[in-house]
Amino acid sequence: MNSPDHSSSRIELVALGWEDYFSALFTEHACAGDVPARVVRVDRGGCDTLTATGPVRAVRGSGLVTDRERTVCTGDWVVLRRDGEPAQIVDVLPRRTAIARASSDRTSERQVLAANVDTVIIAVSVADRVNLGRIERFLTLAYDAGTRPVIALTKSDLVDDILAGEAAVGAVAPGAEMVATSTVSGVGIDLLASTIIGTAVLLGSSGAGKSSLANALLRRDRMAVNDIRSADGKGRHTTAHRELLVLPGCKILIDTPGLRGIGVQDVADAAGRTFSEIEELALDCGFRDCEHRSEPRCAVQEAIRGGRLDSGRLERYRKLLRESEWSAARGDAREASKRSKRDKAITRDIRAMYRFRDRQG
Ligand SMILES: Nc1nc2c(ncn2[C@@H]2O[C@H](COP(=O)(O)OP(=O)(O)OP(=O)(O)O)[C@@H](O)[C@H]2O)c(=O)[nH]1
Numbered sequence: 166m167n168s169p170d171h172s173s174s175r176i177e178l179v180a181l182g183w184e185d186y187f188s189a190l191f192t193e194h195a196c197a198g199d200v201p202a203r204v205v206r207v208d209r210g211g212c213d214t215l216t217a218t219g220p221v222r223a224v225r226g227s228g229l230v231t232d233r234e235r236t237v238c239t240g241d242w243v244v245l246r247r248d249g250e251p252a253q254i255v256d257v258l259p260r261r262t263a264i265a266r267a268s269s270d271r272t273s274e275r276q277v278l279a280a281n282v283d284t285v286i287i288a289v290s291v292a293d294r295v296n297l298g299r300i301e302r303f304l305t306l307a308y309d310a311g312t313r314p315v316i317a318l319t320k321s322d323l324v325d326d327i328l329a330g331e332a333a334v335g336a337v338a339p340g341a342e343m344v345a346t347s348t349v350s351g352v353g354i355d356l357l358a359s360t361i362i363g364t365a366v367l368l369g370s371s372g373a374g375k376s377s378l379a380n381a382l383l384r385r386d387r388m389a390v391n392d393i394r395s396a397d398g399k400g401r402h403t404t405a406h407r408e409l410l411v412l413p414g415c416k417i418l419i420d421t422p423g424l425r426g427i428g429v430q431d432v433a434d435a436a437g438r439t440f441s442e443i444e445e446l447a448l449d450c451g452f453r454d455c456e457h458r459s460e461p462r463c464a465v466q467e468a469i470r471g472g473r474l475d476s477g478r479l480e481r482y483r484k485l486l487r488e489s490e491w492s493a494a495r496g497d498a499r500e501a502s503k504r505s506k507r508d509k510a511i512t513r514d515i516r517a518m519y520r521f522r523d524r525q526g
Pocket residue numbers: 288319320321322323346347348349369370371372373374375376377378390391392402403404421422423424
């Protein structure tokens with residue numbers, strides 16, 4: 166096997182988002198002769214990955230232990246064993262960050278959408294009715310993962326007054342960067358590119374313009390956009406696979422399919438950042454544990470009366486916190502039930518062993 170020049174392969178890895186954090190985690194694997202690879206796309210058969218020496222198709226190794234939370238996901242750094250064909254994924258490096266939602270089914274399990282992300286680009290079409298609650302949920306996922314949100318107001322060429330859109334969205338995203346974009350006129354694309362640090366993930370509703378933005382950022386047609394898909398008769402809906410693109414300047418972009426249900430779990434702190442102006446107002450409430458309903462000297466209700474805060478926003482904050490708590494409690498209950506099942510299984514094994522011994526005796 167020819168050994169690649171180490172310094173140049175390191176540069177290649179950095180272009181894929183490799184960092185010292187991963188180098189340290191990878192040391193033992195490097196000694197075993199395995200190589201690091203970044204997951205570009207996951208499908209039933211395996212994954213497309215990128216290594217320092219180019220793309221590699223890989224399958225999950227038989228010893229790979231994953232569960233729903235730790236299942237291989239776009240953006241993951243994996244350990245590839247390449248001593249046979251196809252290459253095998255023998256381990257997944259611990260994620261630095263993960264964008265995860267609680268699945269919208271009743272189990273409300275965490276589903277990781279993208280791994281090792283630094284910037285979350287939330288695509289919001291100003292040409293369509295803007296769903297403020299959805300933006301607040303995306304922001305909360307971004308903060309919860311410890312990443313930096315940027316809002317892209319897409320399709321700005323289709324509206325006369327972008328200022329109205331900026332004001333409406335800006336009111337529910339205090340502190341988040343916001344860029345108006347159009348992939349038709351090219352407005353805002355360079356600016357959006359400049360906001361990306363490290364690995365960015367595109368989140369948004371179906372049809373918000375994520376793939377178009379990815380195309381524009383890549384400046385070539387790497388991803389199928391709806392118009393093309395409708396021409397080939399495959400239907401016009403949704404990006405079928407998450408995909409990771411390498412942009413110039415050591416920037417990575419992950420596109421995701423349009424999301425409808427964005428469940429949250431245990432995100433009280435992140436929600437506090439999303440709704441930071443309410444948290445700030447609450448500092449002036451008469452009671453420390455004020456619930457901002459009908460308590461005297463409530464600064465939040467005062468702001469609503471004074472027209473400085475929208476009552477709908479307070480309602481959505483409450484709803485998000487309720488769901489976050491409820492879902493976290495469910496998660497705990499599920500863990501407890503897993504534990505008790507495991508404990509029961511162990512007890513059963515021990516009993517069986519004693520029975521066996523009794524018979525032997
Ligand atoms: N006029 C205009 N149309 C746009 C713009 N961006 C996207 N579109 C159109 O909006 C439609 C949806 O765009 P996509 O990029 O496929 O949206 P998406 O968010 O990737 O959608 P999913 O893959 O379903 O999640 C397509 O018909 C695009 O041509 C824009 O800036 N201006």
